[in-house]
Amino acid sequence: MSALVETIELTKHFAMGRGRTVHAVDGVSLAIAEREVVGLVGESGSGKSTFGRTLVGLHAKTAGEVRFAGEALPSSYGPADFRRHAANMQMIFQDPYSSLNPRMTIGEIIGEGLRLAGGQGRAQIRAAVADWLARVGLEPQHASRYPHEFSGGQRQRVGIARALILKPRFVVCDEPISALDVSVQAQIVRLLGDLKASLGLTLLFIAHDLSMVRYVSDRMAVMYLGSLVEIGTADDVYFRPKHPYTEILIGSNPEPNPRTERRRVAVAVTGEIPSPVNIGAGCRFASRCPKVMEVCRRVTPRLEPLADGGARRVACHLYTSPAAISGST
Amino acid sequence: MTADAKAAPVLDVRDLHVEFTTHGGVVKAVRGASFSVAAGKTLAIVGESGCGKSVSVQSIMGLIPMPPGRITGGAALLHGTDIVRRKIVDGDDVRGNRIGMIFQDPMSSLNPTMKIGDQIAETLEVHRGYSRAKARARAVELLTQVQIPEAEERSQQYPFAFSGGMLQRAMIAMAIACEPSVLIADEPTTALDVTIQAQILDLLAELQRKNGMAIVLITHDLAVVARMADEVAVMYAGEIVERGAVEDVFDQPAHPYTLGLRGALPSRSTERAGLNPIEGAPPDLFAPPAGCGYFARCAHAMRVCEQHHPQQLPVAAGHAARCWLHAPDAPRTHPAIQHRVRR
Numbered sequence: 001m002s003a004l005v006e007t008i009e010l011t012k013h014f015a016m017g018r019g020r021t022v023h024a025v026d027g028v029s030l031a032i033a034e035r036e037v038v039g040l041v042g043e044s045g046s047g048k049s050t051f052g053r054t055l056v057g058l059h060a061k062t063a064g065e066v067r068f069a070g071e072a073l074p075s076s077y078g079p080a081d082f083r084r085h086a087a088n089m090q091m092i093f094q095d096p097y098s099s100l101n102p103r104m105t106i107g108e109i110i111g112e113g114l115r116l117a118g119g120q121g122r123a124q125i126r127a128a129v130a131d132w133l134a135r136v137g138l139e140p141q142h143a144s145r146y147p148h149e150f151s152g153g154q155r156q157r158v159g160i161a162r163a164l165i166l167k168p169r170f171v172v173c174d175e176p177i178s179a180l181d182v183s184v185q186a187q188i189v190r191l192l193g194d195l196k197a198s199l200g201l202t203l204l205f206i207a208h209d210l211s212m213v214r215y216v217s218d219r220m221a222v223m224y225l226g227s228l229v230e231i232g233t234a235d236d237v238y239f240r241p242k243h244p245y246t247e248i249l250i251g252s253n254p255e256p257n258p259r260t261e262r263r264r265v266a267v268a269v270t271g272e273i274p275s276p277v278n279i280g281a282g283c284r285f286a287s288r289c290p291k292v293m294e295v296c297r298r299v300t301p302r303l304e305p306l307a308d309g310g311a312r313r314v315a316c317h318l319y320t321s322p323a324a325i326s327g328s329t
Numbered sequence: 330m331t332a333d334a335k336a337a338p339v340l341d342v343r344d345l346h347v348e349f350t351t352h353g354g355v356v357k358a359v360r361g362a363s364f365s366v367a368a369g370k371t372l373a374i375v376g377e378s379g380c381g382k383s384v385s386v387q388s389i390m391g392l393i394p395m396p397p398g399r400i401t402g403g404a405a406l407l408h409g410t411d412i413v414r415r416k417i418v419d420g421d422d423v424r425g426n427r428i429g430m431i432f433q434d435p436m437s438s439l440n441p442t443m444k445i446g447d448q449i450a451e452t453l454e455v456h457r458g459y460s461r462a463k464a465r466a467r468a469v470e471l472l473t474q475v476q477i478p479e480a481e482e483r484s485q486q487y488p489f490a491f492s493g494g495m496l497q498r499a500m501i502a503m504a505i506a507c508e509p510s511v512l513i514a515d516e517p518t519t520a521l522d523v524t525i526q527a528q529i530l531d532l533l534a535e536l537q538r539k540n541g542m543a544i545v546l547i548t549h550d551l552a553v554v555a556r557m558a559d560e561v562a563v564m565y566a567g568e569i570v571e572r573g574a575v576e577d578v579f580d581q582p583a584h585p586y587t588l589g590l591r592g593a594l595p596s597r598s599t600e601r602a603g604l605n606p607i608e609g610a611p612p613d614l615f616a617p618p619a620g621c622g623y624f625a626r627c628a629h630a631m632r633v634c635e636q637h638h639p640q641q642l643p644v645a646a647g648h649a650a651r652c653w654l655h656a657p658d659a660p661r662t663h664p665a666i667q668h669r670v671r672r
Contacts, residue, residue, distance in 0.1 A: 043522040043523075043524060043525075044493075044522055151610065152378075153610075181377035181378050181549060182377060182549060182550075182551070182590055182593050182594065183377060183589065183590060183593045183606055183607035184377075184606075185593065185606075186592075186593035186594075186604040186605065186606035186607070187606040187607075187608070189604055189606075190604055190606055208522060208523065210523070211594070211595045211597055212595050214595070215595035215596075215604070248524060249523065249524060251527075252523040252524045252526065252527035253523050253552070254523075254526075254527070254530075254550075254552035254553060254555060254556040255552055255555060255597050256551035256552045256554070256555050256579070256591065256594055256597075257555050257579065257597070258554075258555040258556075258558075258575045258576050258579050259576065260555075261552075261555040261556040264556070270528075272492050272494055272495075272524075272525065273522075
């Protein structure tokens with residue numbers, strides 16, 4: 001399987017001063033095939049948004065590499081790099097309120113990428129903007145209006161048109177539906193699905209809504225405190241989670257069905273995601289894990305394939321350490 | 330008709346109307362909402378942004394600035410006493426005392442310059458006349474009750490030192506300090522991760538089991554409703570369009586909007602059924618439509634729906650919907666609605 005986008009041990013640390021470092025993303029390796037949708041889930045503070053932003057060059061990389069169609073991308077982007085790579089990789093942001101410049105018209109926002117890319121006259125850009133407004137379900141006359149005149153769902157449509165007008169091959173969708181109402185979420189997911197099919201897009205879909213991620217994704221990756229803990233087909237991870245953290249995350253996700261909810265056994269994990277500052281050795285989930293073993297506190301587990309020969313990889317000593325196999329489920 | 334047959338409701342809101350005067354005109358935010366909740370039970374009010382679910386409870390709590398807001402009609406009976414226009418009942422302010430409230434964003438609901446313990450103690454000093462020392466000791470007990478570890482130490486910290494989940498626990502401690510008979514929880518877990526959401530929902534359910542308070546849960550999340558509610562009221566465009574026991578409303582939704590909301594959620598079963606978004610947007614509440622507010626988006630709209638405002642029509646015992654499909658002479662259209670109409 002040749003990957004369109006690949007990260008190799010991608011790492012992003014933020015210095016906090018006084019020798020303290022936030023390990024936002026720590027050595028994440030992920031390969032995304034052409035036309036694949038990979039869902040990335042995790043709690044706030046797990047580093048999933050930082051991963052997406054570092055991937056498209058919005059953050060300079062601390063270490064590791066991003067490859068696009070086989071080519072290694074620069075570790076920090078200059079203006080020329082953005083111009084060159086913006087046509088390949090784009091991003092759709094979570095907050096359709098703060099991600100659109102309130103002083104620009106919708107037409108200027110959507111057309112800005114084309115204008116910066118150069119090579120097209122104003123009339124051509126205007127025509128392209130009108131075309132994209134129609135493709136995302138807005139009206140051509142909306143081009144002269146300002147963001148505040150639109151609802152959240154409409155703004156997200158503008159964000160999608162803005163990202164896709166350059167015809168990128170890969171798009172990072174960072175919580176594109178979290179700020180929207182249920183009925184509007186479904187509208188946006190359907191729009192993204194249609195555009196993905198017609199344009200042949202490859203997507204990294206970052207979200208915390210597990211059932212929606214499972215619905216849109218081919219594969220699902222679970223992130224905890226800067227590292228991937230599990231990755232596999234969306235249905236495998238959702239219905240047959242292996243990592244104790246994934247089990248808890250999916251077990252905490254309530255269903256819109258009162259009968260199953262009444263019967264639900266409480267799986268609530270105690271405690272909260274620890275601080276990502278100055279992380280030591282051992283499994284990052286050890287402090288909250290109900291199945292923690294002695295080895296977990298000493299040795300950092302690596303993301304390794306399960307013994308069943310499937311596509312699933314899990315970073316957990318329950319599945320890798322020979323001493324623990326008897327204790328696994 | 331739902332509540333009357335059962336135990337007398339603790340909180341009984343009848344035909345509430347709320348308006349806001351704005352530069353653009355008058356917004357009719359709540360247009361005749363009625364709901365009630367009994368002791369030890371949870372009523373969920375579910376709906377999307379702008380449907381009036383928060384405004385309904387905030388207006389009866391007196392949390393809406395008036396003007397521009399205005400309650401133009403209706404009553405909210407707490408143990409039979411109307412609290413819409415007066416907040417003092419038997420010499421006690423109902424707010425924070427008889428009715429506790431928690432909010433979506435605990436960070437902005439707490440005073441950032443005051444220690445957590447003192448904020449909880451203040452409630453007890455004001456409403457119960459506790460001495461400072463007694464109130465502080467009780468605040469630590471309450472923090473322990475909401476499962477905050479090292480409560481003594483934590484009570485001396487400021488809100489910035491708490492995580493979102495811990496702040497929500499502190500808010501709950503404050504809300505239950507005076508043992509209210511009703512707890513209003515306005516999107517209490519919307520800002521939280523699913524793992525923390527599960528903890529907070531479990532905590533609310535456990536507190537309710539212990540002290541028998543009624544909970545009014547405002548949420549947009551049908552999964553949270555399924556987990557917590559006994560009764561559910563679905564709100565759309567300022568009105569309650571469907572109400573009933575949670576199993577009835579989920580198993581046999583009677584209003585097309587409720588059906589639409591369910592169709593817009595991804596299925597949890599292993600096969601992937603397509604998402605069915607509700608197309609369009611809610612009506613403009615500056616000029617609410619003469620007929621049904623859902624008419625323009627409804628797949629089952631009839632001619633009567635455009636001009637005639639639907640009444641609350643019974644669907645089954647304890648289950649009603651504001652929809653003409655349930656009128657005795659309505660056509661049998663949607664399969665999910667059909668079998669209810671035949672009865």
